[in-house]
Amino acid sequence: MYELWIDLLQLTLPERTERCLNERLYGAIRDAILNRTFNAGARLPASRELAAGLGISRNTVTRVFDQLMIEGFVETQIGSGTYVADVQGSVEKSATSVNGISAAPLRLSERGAALASHSSAAVKQWGAFMPGVPDVRLFPHARLQKRVARVLHAASPGVLSYPEQAGSPVLCEALVKHLRVARGLQCDPSQIVIVEGAHQGIDLIIRLLADVGDSAWLEEPGYWGIRRLLEINGVQAHPVPVDDEGITIPKQSTPPPRLIFTTPSHHYPLGAVMSIQRRRQLLAYARQHQAIIIEDDYDSEFRYTGSPVPALSGLEADAPVIYVGTFSKTICPNLRVAYMVLPQALSDYFQRAYLDVYRGGHTATQQALGEFIESGEYAQHIRRMRGVYGRRRDALSALVEARFGSQLLSKEASDSAGLHLTLRLPPSIDDADLARAVAQQGVLTRPLSRYYLGQSLSRGLLLGYACVSEDEMIQPFDVLAECLAKVL
Ligand SMILES: Cc1ncc(COP(=O)(O)O)c(C=O)c1O
Structure with missing residues (x-):
């Protein structure tokens, strides 16, 4: 047996490699045990014999034996030596039930299976005419990165450890001022929770405010992402039609919803602005039925005519509204920074839950972002991008009109x-077939019908113009126009 160990290890001990002898001997013995060259119960040669047989130091062998013992590959019996442990047997026993029936294969939960049965996010996320994607090339990334580096250089342990509050205080302070000026929203820093994207914030809202079986109103058509979050949390999505004044208020809804999701400043995806009358009605409805409105203010910074539309949250004191804003459209989606402004009565619960469930982090990035806002550079970037996107919008509209008229x-x-x-x-x-045909030629669009939860006769294509310059849009538009002309 002793010779067998020596021969085999000499054969399998890999040739001189970068790995040190220690690691090579450990790997050779471990592999021999796993592939059953050495079976459970086999006695290992004494360390002195093995060292002599392999022509290596005894120290190396004892270190390797110690490591194998820590990991459970071998076991020692005092006074009688070192033996191969029963590693295979314990694996087999755990994979097989007592009466020989195989254990259940790996499987998803019912919730997981429902979620994984389809996916709504596009496979490709960049290129003409991907909707909802800003021109990430035009943000001054280097300037923000310099600020991040400066924050990290001077960072106190508090900035580098687990955060004590859900968001950098510097960013929360900066957002309070920014939201007052840009969105007409008065709030205190303690009402703000910073999250890694609006999606994460909405997930937390659903988990904290709705129980399985509760219902939520979703705009019809509306953003598919919220539908998915409701689904995974077991909350019923109830589609509510949108007209040119925003989300309509159903005459009868029994029981009333716990949550009402809406995009009042710019309906997604059709664009209506919620009228003041509808805002008041919606707030009154929510107060009367103890529902909470979630104002998804995903892209209100980009309005090309008239003034920005103030936030619904700022309309009445103590409004039952959670405001959700994001940097995904103003800076870039990959930054994963968004924020929620909560009613005072809820903010403590959200702070605690956020830190327990997600733990938080990225404080240096958030602090740098706060400084970027304070310095005025953020507002300047938005002004610049408003000009860029406005021109791109005009250019794409002109291409459509020149080819198909204005209808x-x-x-x-x-x-x-x-x-x-x-x-x-x-x-x-x-429209789904059309989007597929266009995608086969490398042009990205989204079919309007996909934004409806129920049946709809509305057909269309969403064309994002933000991430393509006027020059870049000409060729993909020709591709799109060819496909469209065939079906019109
Ligand atoms: C209407 C709407 N709400 C929310 C989001 C999600 O934003 P975030 O990237 O911050 O998760 C999007 C993203 O496209 C959106 O279109």
Whole structure:
């Protein structure tokens, strides 16, 4: 047996490599045990014999034996030596039940299976005409990175450890001022929770405010992402039609929803601005039925005619509204920084839950972002991008009009905002098929029908213009126009 160990290890001890002798001997013995060359119960040669047989130091062998013992590959019996442990047997026993029936294969939970049964996020996320994606090339990344580096250089342990509050205080302070000026929203820093994207914030809202089986209103058509979050949390999504004044208020809804998701400043994806009358009605409805409105203010910074529309949250004192804003459209989606402004009565619960569930972090990035806002550079970047996107919007509209006339484009002034245009198509056209055909030629669009939870005759294509310059849009538009001309 002793010779067998020596021969085998000499054969399998890999040739001189970068790895040290220690690691090579450890690997050779471990592999021999795992592939059953040495079976459970086999006695290992004494360390002195093995060292002599392999021509290596005894220290090396004892270090390797110690490591194998710590990991459970071998065991020692005092006074009688070192033996191969029963590693295979314990694996087999755990994979097989007592009466020989195989254990259940790996499987998803029912919730997981429902979620994984389809996916709504696009496979490709960058290129003409991906809706909702800003031109990430035009943000002064280097300037923000310099600030991050400066913060890290001077960082106190508090900035580098687990955070004590859900968001950098510097960013929360900066947002309070920014939201007052830009969104007409008065709040205190303690009401702000910084999250890693609006998606994460909305997930936390659903978990903290709705129970399984509760219902939530979703705008119809509306953002698919919220639908997915409701689904995974077992909350019923109830589609509520949107007209040109925003989300409508159903005459009867029994029981009333716990949550109402809305995009009042710029309906997603069709663009209506919620009228003041509808805002008041919605707030009154929410107060009366103890529902909470979630104001998803995803891209209100980009409005090309008139003034920015103030936030619904700022309309009445103590409004039952959670405001959700994001840097995904103003800076870049990959930054994963968004924020929630909570009613005072809820903010402590959200702070605690956020730190327990997600732990938080990225404080240096958040602090740098706060300083970037304070310095005025953020507002300057938004002003610049408003000009860039406005011109791109005009250029894409002009291409559509030149080729198809004006009937495919909405002419409402309220719709002169955001990062995409919606081409309205006749109900006879299968917009999902059309989007697939266009995608096969490398051009990205999203079919309007996909934004409906229920059945709808509305057909169209969402075309994002923000991430393509005027020059870059000409060739993909030709591709799109060719495909469209075939079905119109
Ligand atoms: C309407 C709407 N809400 C929320 C989001 C999500 O934002 P975030 O990237 O911060 O998760 C998006 C992203 O496209 C959106 O279109």
